[in-house]
Amino acid sequence: EAQVTQNPRYLITVTGKKLTVTCSQNMNHEYMSWYRQDPGLGLRQIYYSMNVEVTDKGDVPEGYKVSRKEKRNFPLILESPSPNQTSLYFCASSSPGTSGDEQFFGPGTRLTVL
Amino acid sequence: LAKTTQPISMDSYEGQEVNITCSHNNIATNDYITWYQQFPSQGPRFIIQGYKTKVTNEVASLFIPADRKSSTLSLPRVSLSDTAVYYCLVGVSVFYGGSQGNLIFGKGTKLSVKP
Numbered sequence: 001e002a003q004v005t006q007n008p009r010y011l012i013t014v015t016g017k018k019l020t021v022t023c024s025q026n027m028n029h030e031y032m033s034w035y036r037q038d039p040g041l042g043l044r045q046i047y048y049s050m051n052v053e054v055t056d057k058g059d060v061p062e063g064y065k066v067s068r069k070e071k072r073n074f075p076l077i078l079e080s081p082s083p084n085q086t087s088l089y090f091c092a093s094s095s096p097g098t099s100g101d102e103q104f105f106g107p108g109t110r111l112t113v114l
Numbered sequence: 115l116a117k118t119t120q121p122i123s124m125d126s127y128e129g130q131e132v133n134i135t136c137s138h139n140n141i142a143t144n145d146y147i148t149w150y151q152q153f154p155s156q157g158p159r160f161i162i163q164g165y166k167t168k169v170t171n172e173v174a175s176l177f178i179p180a181d182r183k184s185s186t187l188s189l190p191r192v193s194l195s196d197t198a199v200y201y202c203l204v205g206v207s208v209f210y211g212g213s214q215g216n217l218i219f220g221k222g223t224k225l226s227v228k229p
Contacts, residue, residue: 004157035219043158043201043219090157102148105157 002027004106006091012112013081021076021109023091029104031094032074033058034066036087037108043090049074081113118202123224132189134223136202139183147178147185150201152222158201162187189225197227 045058
């Protein structure tokens, strides 16, 4: 089954404790991205990657890191989480189509930073 | 990037046709219009995409007038399960010269379908 998976789905942590949220897709997509969703703010892009070893900042990259060592994986790293990073996070992937991209989203990771 | 404007919320009843209009006055020549659906605590799901005139699939129809400054997502005979947030996005894939590796999600339209 074609899908984007994220782990963990739920995470409660404390300020300053490094964490990684994994994202993996099995559709051989070149493009992957991370979003965060907060009430009243909609979906905002954190980082994106057009292919292996190619990453770039989205709208709200501060406090986050990413890496793209393999095509299928795009982990999101919070080196020193803070309470303002409490949010619902989505990973997405897509492949160039004939027009705009159809992005496939993961199930989400709900992060709480105390 | 073209900015989009949608109603914040809409109410409907089961069996009715729902039309959600999105305004995108600054749409560029190469931009496509894409709609996503999102249920609570789930990732958005692609519904439909178009460039001009009308596009129809098994889920919805998308109407785009000649000037492309707006678009309308039409959901025929909605059911309770269509209650969700609907996002209108305008842009073009970065693989085809888009200015950013992203199509901007706004705040969407929250559709509530009542029995």
